[in-house]
Amino acid sequence: MKALIIEAIGAPLNFRDWDDPEPGPGEVVVGLKAAALNHRDLFITQGLYPGIKTPGILGSDGAGLLDGREVVLAPGKNWGTDARVQSTGYEILGMPGLGTFAGKIAVPHAAVHPKPGHLSMTEAAALPLAGLTAYRALFTQGAFQKGHKVLVTGGGGGVALFCLQFAVAGGGEVWVTSGDDEKIDRCKGLGAQGGVNYRETDWHKGLLKAAGEFDLIIDGAGGAGFGNLLRLAKPGGRISVYGGTQGMVPNFSPQLLFWKQLTICGSTMGNDAEFADMLKLVATHRIVPVIDQVFALSAGNEALKRMDQGAQFGKIVLSIP
């Protein structure tokens, strides 16, 4: 098969031949038609990930064909027996094992799910890891309920957009933050009530004025902006954190936390039941993932460059011939 190979950290990916995968016990081989990028893939090419093995094949998101049936793949395996938290054996496709930036992949049979009928292959490939992460952060850890006022930070990111779409579908009033006014407008087009540009001074005060306090805040950034999220939360409210692209939080106030009786919960990926529930939600509400751009698998380096520039809105997808 053809695949996009990471030959060494820091080197461009190499589109070349690779041996067809052999299925292990309980595994099947799926012919891939589309894959999608996650920041994880970019971080691995930059060496910013533990336990990188080369040569290898990146990619956690895939959709394709198994015995003529259209399927989408669960991005993780070996979650373990505790629904609350992944086991130490948990793995995401595409490192340390082989991923979806290839013509074929061997996965556990249980990881293969029917593709939601209303989605194309490229749309379905945009769904797995970001959709799963959003589902757990919003519903399981975030305890989202119909009627909640929800703030989603970083409105252009893959997980953030799924949080927005899922919460709108579930009857929430959703607001976003972004560093880009155009992205805020596009979020409104997806059902957001409004948004605020976090590059503005005292952006949180403007948002409080426009929207009031939030039942639930979903954050993937951390960093210095996180301190304001405790001010934006309603007393008794919840902050669900699935990422930390802005790094360490330097200004976390225990006083705001306890006086407002807030709950802050971490969330990463999701278990098998959450993946199945996420697919059901997407099918029920006919949710269509937002796709930024589709590249050919052979143009994977251009796709990574697009992600590295950070200007995308939605998922960057690779089409596999």
Add this chain to the structure above:
Amino acid sequence: MKALIIEAIGAPLNFRDWDDPEPGPGEVVVGLKAAALNHRDLFITQGLYPGIKTPGILGSDGAGLLDGREVVLAPGKNWGTDARVQSTGYEILGMPGLGTFAGKIAVPHAAVHPKPGHLSMTEAAALPLAGLTAYRALFTQGAFQKGHKVLVTGGGGGVALFCLQFAVAGGGEVWVTSGDDEKIDRCKGLGAQGGVNYRETDWHKGLLKAAGEFDLIIDGAGGAGFGNLLRLAKPGGRISVYGGTQGMVPNFSPQLLFWKQLTICGSTMGNDAEFADMLKLVATHRIVPVIDQVFALSAGNEALKRMDQGAQFGKIVLSIP
């Protein structure tokens, strides 16, 4: 009646005559036999509290007599209708209203509870605010369960000691931190499995080695030490925060939070149902509050000085003639 009056911020309290309280609608007048100090009282004398009115009477904890029956008082009123969080009308006895450092107090009838039979008046007076705060932080917000491994930071404080006693009574394995080895030993005497002095370099590593990771951590400190609590928590574990004596947390890691699927919840005081449940727990397990020292009401300034020095272990109580 005689009372200990705060005449002005920064001035010593003044033991003098004050008009007997008149009960408002739904209120009764309780004759006080003992009161106890909380850090809140000290902070108010130092001006470190919003909305201080002088002259007034401090004190949130009280036990005494109503129509010949021995009673203990709920420390808060007007929690409101949302069990998750106090209303804006919530008040704690002793500011802005009149408190328990007096011969008598007018309180809502619903705030009067039978004194647990196994406790003396001074012991019962040690219970209300710290016991309530500990109860909510441990059970409601902390979701403590039998068999949990629990870390309680700042092992000598009033709330911390109740957390220790309640968790031991509930079948937990409890560890403590303190800046004082003698306090750690005394915590062991109360049922703690062990403890570590947080003045030691890399104290969290020593604790991890001795105890392993924790299901639940109860913290009243915040500050720079808080970052280590995320390292000490078990994946899927919980950190319950009822105070922030060490101030802002400068090193909060979103990565640890989400990767370990941790929950951090704020907790302050508690509602009426929690106060009743706390009294039941104390009665069932015949828990006796730890008392550091008993002063006469007229010696209230010495009692405050003792608290300000921070050497106490357990509650500082005022006996009322």
